Amino acid sequence: xxxxxxxxxxxxxxxxxxxxxxxxxxxxxxxxxxxxxxxxxxxxxxxxxxxxxxxxxxxxxxxxxxxxxxxxxxxxxxxxxxxxxxxxxxxxxxxxxxxxxxxxxxxxxxxxxxxxxxxxxxxxxxxxxxxxxxxxxxxxxxxxxxxxxxxxxxxxxxxxxxxxxxxxxxxxxxxxxxxxxxxxxxxxxxxxxxxxxxxxxxxxxxxxxxxxxxxxxxxxxxxxxxxxxxxxxxxxxxxxxxxxxxxxxxxxxxxxxxxxxxxxxxxxxxxxxxxxxxxxxxxxxxxxx
Numbered sequence: 351x352x353x354x355x356x357x358x359x360x361x362x363x364x365x366x367x368x369x370x371x372x373x374x375x376x377x378x379x380x381x382x383x384x385x386x387x388x389x390x391x392x393x394x395x396x397x398x399x400x401x402x403x404x405x406x407x408x409x410x411x412x413x414x415x416x417x418x419x420x421x422x423x424x425x426x427x428x429x430x431x432x433x434x435x436x437x438x439x440x441x442x443x444x445x446x447x448x449x450x451x452x453x454x455x456x457x458x459x460x461x462x463x464x465x466x467x468x469x470x471x472x473x474x475x476x477x478x479x480x481x482x483x484x485x486x487x488x489x490x491x492x493x494x495x496x497x498x499x500x501x502x503x504x505x506x507x508x509x510x511x512x513x514x515x516x517x518x519x520x521x522x523x524x525x526x527x528x529x530x531x532x533x534x535x536x537x538x539x540x541x542x543x544x545x546x547x548x549x550x551x552x553x554x555x556x557x558x559x560x561x562x563x564x565x566x567x568x569x570x571x572x573x574x575x576x577x578x579x580x581x582x583x584x585x586x587x588x589x590x591x592x593x594x595x596x597x598x599x600x601x602x603x604x605x606x607x608x609x610x611x612x613x614x615x616x617x618x619x620x621x622x623x624x625x626x627x628x629x630x631x632x633x634x635x636x637x638x639x
Contacts, residue, residue: 351392353425355385356418359397362386363415364487366405419625426627439468442631443489445481446473447496447549450618452575453593454639461638469631475572477547485623491632493621494639496591497549500619508636509620514592515550517607518599520584526605533561533611540586541567542577553614554589561611578604591616 361371362382372382390397397411407415446455451473459471474490478500481493485505496513517536519526525535537558543565544551558564568586571577574594581588582603598604620639622632 351389352385353422355389356422358382358385359389360415360418360422360488362398362405363407363411367403368405416625423625423627437468438466438630438634440629440631441470441472442491442629442635443472444474444492444494444635445476445484445490446494447478448475448572449496449574449591449594450494451475452573453591458635458638462635465638466631466634469634478549481621485621485626488623488626491622491626491629492635495549495619495621496616497619498553499617500621504624505621506624506626507619507621509618509639511618512615513618515553515589515614515616516592516595517587517589517609517612518578518581518595518604519587519607520581521602521605522584523587523605525587525607529608531607531609533558533563533609536587536607536609536612537563537565541565542569542571542580542586542588543567544574544577544590545570545572548572550589550591550614550616553616554612557612557614 358371358375358377361375362368365371365374368382368386369379372379375382377385386397393410393414395410396408397414399406399408455473462469462471474484476484478493478495478497481490481495482500482502482505484490485493492508499510500507517531525531525539543554546552546555554565569577569580574590577588578590578595578598580586582598587607592599595604595606599606620636622628626632628636
């Protein structure tokens with residue numbers, strides 16, 4: 351059983367295609383088919399169902415997939431352990447929440463590039479569900495989320511920080527002068543909110559719905575930083591992570607509303623897949639977060 355054959359098997363399992371795996375690995379399709387045929391002969395069972403152009407793992411293939419990941423990761427670790435210390439190189443693929451990008455990423459990337467100048471960074475913004483899917487299919491190495499606590503046995507939690515989400519208004523807004531703001535009062539205001547499906551937007555909608563109320567934003571936008579800027583210009587109210595608006599609140603360019611009925615926090619978390627070998631470039635990023 352050769353490591354290259356195991357690698358080929360895992361690529362087909364992730365891509366659901368012999369031809370796509372062949373292109374990605376730089377093999378001919380016949381070479382890929384030959385490797386899998388040899389592997390199936392060694393194991394004594396089919397690993398893939400091939401119906402037309404559809405390729406799916408058999409039950410045996412699903413069982414072998416976990417072992418294959420472990421075998422390949424162990425081989426990579428052994429190889430790395432025998433290599434002399436050298437500068438970290440390669441590619442690091444990270445999926446991130448938008449709000450994490452705008453606040454934490456600039457300084458983080460500055461320090462990371464100074465530490466690992468030979469690493470190519472590939473960054474993708476995504477929802478938490480997309481990140482989890484990409485981790486499972488090995489399309490990204492790390493996922494940096496802002497969401498409810500994510501506890502899954504196939505994930506390794508490398509970082510976890512609780513982040514409050516706050517209701518903000520222009521400092522001259524009438525509600526900014528009140529000691530307490532009710533949900534009924536909020537329901538009558540003009541709002542600018544993140545898109546539905548974003549963790550803290552969904553939590554806000556659920557809070558309002560529990561009180562038989564609803565917010566109807568006239569602008570929905572994926573960029574939390576841009577929403578904060580529009581609130582500062584007097585365009586309405588918003589609900590944003592405190593770290594996004596911390597400087598504006600301190601400078602009194604925004605006002606934080608006290609809404610006792612809506613106290614929401616999210617977890618800023620960094621994950622990688624349990625079966626993923628922690629590469630030197632991944633380890634360097636985790637240490638800096």
